[in-house]
Amino acid sequence: MCASSHIQGSKVFRPAGGRSALRREGGMTTVGLIILVAFVGLFAFAGLRLTPVYLNYMKVLGVINGVQEEFDGANASRAAIRSSISRRFDVESVGEITAREITVTSVDGGFEVRAQYPHVAPFIANVSFYVEFDKAVLVRR
Numbered sequence: 001m002c003a004s005s006h007i008q009g010s011k012v013f014r015p016a017g018g019r020s021a022l023r024r025e026g027g028m029t030t031v032g033l034i035i036l037v038a039f040v041g042l043f044a045f046a047g048l049r050l051t052p053v054y055l056n057y058m059k060v061l062g063v064i065n066g067v068q069e070e071f072d073g074a075n076a077s078r079a080a081i082r083s084s085i086s087r088r089f090d091v092e093s094v095g096e097i098t099a100r101e102i103t104v105t106s107v108d109g110g111f112e113v114r115a116q117y118p119h120v121a122p123f124i125a126n127v128s129f130y131v132e133f134d135k136a137v138l139v140r141r
Contacts, residue, residue, distance in 0.1 A: 110140040
């Protein structure tokens with residue numbers, strides 16, 4: 001008797017109905033599916049809560065970069081830069097930060113325009129996301 005005929009003839013445990021044990025355990029359980037959906041849903045909800053925060057930051061970046069492009073090398077004054085920031089904030093409908101909170105400081109060779117602010121986005125119950133933004137550009141004279 002060869003080895004292969006011995007294996008074929010041996011008695012292997014088979015569950016009722018003739019199915020093998022591996023085939024029976026091939027799927028995901030309902031509890032596992034619920035846990036997976038909850039986990040993915042939690043991250044999707046976090047993304048939904050943070051998307052407006054970053055969209056607002058992108059508006060602030062557009063204003064700051066626009067001021068740099070407009071006044072870079074044009075020998076601008078601090079008042080002209082502030083006026084442009086205020087006008088651009090009104091046009092872009094920027095929230096969470098006002099034009100007065102943008103700092104325009106004199107540095108060697110020009111002005112530094114800096115937008116630095118925190119944003120708190122509520123998540124679930126008493127859990128919130130705290131995000132700090134800081135963007136600075138140099139407007140040369």
